[in-house]
Amino acid sequence: MSRRDTLDAHAPVTLYHDGHCPLCQREVAWLTRHPRRERVALVDIQAPGFDAEALGKTFEGMMGRLHLSDAEGRWFIGMDASRALYAVLGYRRLVWLSTLPGLAGLMDAGYRWFARRRVRLGRWLERRRKS
Numbered sequence: 001m002s003r004r005d006t007l008d009a010h011a012p013v014t015l016y017h018d019g020h021c022p023l024c025q026r027e028v029a030w031l032t033r034h035p036r037r038e039r040v041a042l043v044d045i046q047a048p049g050f051d052a053e054a055l056g057k058t059f060e061g062m063m064g065r066l067h068l069s070d071a072e073g074r075w076f077i078g079m080d081a082s083r084a085l086y087a088v089l090g091y092r093r094l095v096w097l098s099t100l101p102g103l104a105g106l107m108d109a110g111y112r113w114f115a116r117r118r119v120r121l122g123r124w125l126e127r128r129r130k131s
Contacts, residue, residue, distance in 0.1 A: 003083065009068075009076065
């Protein structure tokens with residue numbers, strides 16, 4: 001699958017997110033208010049009863065990177081999950097820009113850096129906001 005395949009993600013999509021991550025919580029809150037929110041089902045992988053194995057995944061693998069499945073059963077992982085999500089929400093031009101050579105690699109690397117530090121960054125931002 002190429003990065004451009006994210007432009008072909010079909011709604012509804014299911015976004016699997018870490019409900020304990022402060023930054024993830026902010027994005028989920030934004031998604032619940034989004035005008036096209038009916039295109040996205042949200043699943044907290046930290047919720048009691050969530051079973052990654054029922055999806056053919058592992059909990060550890062899903063904690064490491066964002067996962068999204070579309071209406072056709074395709075999986076998008078990491079930055080591609082973000083691209084597919086934003087394409088379904090109507091931001092196709094931005095998604096297309098994020099797939100351009102050079103920029104795509106930078107965004108993918110930035111996503112990997114962020115994903116490893118998301119909880120720590122979220123807590124740091126919360127402390128700054130309270131100060």
